[in-house]
Amino acid sequence: MTREGIRYQRWLAMLLVMAGSAMGAGCRAADGIDAATTTVANAAASQSGDAMAPAVASDGRRALAVIGDSDSHSYHDGILLGQGSDGRGGRYHATTWQWTEVLGRLRGDQLDLGEWGTWGEAGLLARTQSALGEEDVRSPRKQDYRYNFAISGYGCDDVIGAPQREFPALARLMDGDPARWADGIVVIRLGVNTFGLQDDLQRLAQDPADPQVLADIDQCLQVIGQGVAMLRGQRPRLDILLVGIFNNAHWAAYTDQWQSAQAIGNIDRGLDRFDDGLKSLAGSDPHIAFFSDRDWFARHWGGRDQRGLPAYHPVRLGRLRVDNSQGDAPTNATLADGHAGTIWNGLWAQALVQALNDDFNAGLRPVTGDEIATLLRPAAD
Structure with a gap:
């Protein structure tokens, strides 16, 4: 079936779902799908078996996927983040890069982040696709590398549960191409929007055992643990890098706050609960490793x-x-x-490559300072 035919069936299914909802939202088939939608699903299944042929895993690159928030969402997403001077970096937008984009530009010959394009659908259409049993379902719609599932503003409670969310969507994508993901890599960088914002840091500055923040941390650790189990599934050689939380007290916008040794110490002790939980998860499996974001920042800018x-x-x-x-x-x-600039992300990508080599024997060429400097030059294309 052609791509146009598949999209027609998607929209037809959506209209049928909407029509069914208007006539009686409570009337459902026994399996939870409208009877009309089930009919369309059966028709689609009979025609689109080869609609998405698996990628070829013989090109020598290792597939790399990302679960996360705006700290990983590619900056040149013109759908969710804007373009030109309205995009991240303002008038420097053309040379402002996220770490994922840095890897795509500097190590795209060794790491496969997926094709750059428009992926995902709006919520209703994504839910309809999921009801139809489609494999590559995700939401919201954005421009990015196919394997980068990170969405700006997302917290730990946004990435699991519904089929179109980050962890389930990535797991289905992997199931559809087991050869590509047999030795793939996943970077999980989550938490700041759940327990690392200003109000959270203020609570920790006063009490590193603040019950509300610690409960949020524990919930986030639980979600990540569930997500890791979901991704590993039948992929015992899948490598997963768990990124620790950054202490936003060192964020330029917040350096005028918490200016006492006790406050800074309390914040770090509170955040240790999250990093310690990730370390514990990593210690249980040689294919899971931990990356300290706080240590990385201290090595470069101090504290x-x-x-x-x-x-x-x-x-x-x-x-x-x-x-x-x-x-x-x-x-x-x-x-x-407030998001990381090109040099920050270039150095972060440099450290990530080193971590993948050290922890997973990835065999990637180290990223050099000269390469990072080239990111500030306008792209030839």
């Missing part, structure tokens, strides 16, 4: 002094000086909207 006051130092890349400051120019660690 607070013994009094809890800002004592950050710049990162130098050739003649470029990058301070722990905020603004769209590449001399700032973070963008004007």
Whole structure:
């Protein structure tokens, strides 16, 4: 069946679901799907068996998927994030890159993040596709690498449960192409929107055992544990890298807050609960590893002094000086909207490649500073 025919059936199914809802939302078939939708599903199943042929795993690249939030959502998504000066990086948008985009540009010959394109559907259509039994169902609609499931604003309770959410959608994609994912890699970077925002840090600064924040941390660990089990399934050689939480007290926008050693220490002790939980999960399986985001930042920009006051130092890349400051120019660690800048993401991708080599023997070429510097040049295309 052609792609146009498949899309027609999707829209037909959606209209049937909407019609069924208008006539009586409570009238359902025994299996939870409208009888009309079941008829369309049976018709589709008989015609679209080869609609999505599996990718060929013989090109030598390792597939890499991402579960996460705006810390991983590609910046050049023109659907959800805007384009040109309206996109991340403002007037520097053309040379402002997420770490996923850095890997795609610098190590796309060794890591397969999937084709760049438009993936996913709006919620209602995605739910209809799921009811039809389609494998590659995801929501919302965005432009990104096919294997990057990260969505800006998502917290731990947004990535599991409904079939179109990040973990279930990725698991189905893997099931549809077992050869590609037999030795694939998944990076899971979650948590900041669940327990790492300003109000959460304020609670931890006062009490590192704040019950509300710790409950959110435990819930997030539970979700990640469930997601890991879901992805591993029948893929015992799938490698999973669990990224620890960043302490947003070091975010440029917050460096004027919590300026005492006790407050900073309390926040770190509270956040340790999450990282310790990830380490425990990683320690149970040689194909699961932990990456410390807090240690990574400290190696590059430092931190607070013994009094809890800002004592950050710049990162130098050739003649470029990058301070722990905020603004769209590449001399700032973070963008004007608070997300990581190109140099931050380039260095993060560099460290990620090293971690994949160290933990999973990935055999990737190390990312050099000179390569990171090229990211600031306008693309030839």
